[in-house]
Amino acid sequence: MRDPEERLAEIEQRRAEGDLRVGAAVTEVGRWLGRGAALLVNLFNPRVIVLGGYFARLADQIIPVAQAELDRLGMTSAAERCGFAASTLGFGAAARGAVNVVIERVLSDPTTIAFRPS
Incomplete structure (x- = not known):
């Protein structure tokens, strides 16, 4: 399995070289993110949707397309x-966040850790 950073570098390189398929794929990702965002906005009314991982590195291409789709499909006032x-x-944000949740839980109640005497 290839490293996500390597795959993203290849995507960025191919896009910079003018690969139309890569440009079309990134645009399509933006469209689908915008559609999903419209559902979230219509249900939960968030003020911001944060893109991470691949999406964050390609944000300059994805966000305008996603925002246009959100504006088209979302309820006007919420969108x-x-x-x-x-x-x-970066790519490790979700893992760091998950670790932080576990650490906070253990620190707030150390009895959550099962102790097995040896």
Whole structure:
């Protein structure tokens, strides 16, 4: 399995070289993100949707397309208040967040850790 950073570098290189298929694929990702965002906005009314991982690195191409789709499909007042932002935390952000949740839980109640005497 290839490293995500390597795959993303290849995508960026092929796009920079003018590969039309890559450009079309990135645009399609933006469309689908915008459609999904419209559902979230219509249900939960968030103010911002943060893109991470691949999406964050390609945000300059994805966000305009996703925002246009959100504006088209979202309820007007909710869609107008919501925007997209790119995370700056990198590919490990989700893992770090999950670890933080576990650490906080253990620190707040150390009895959550099962102790097995040896």
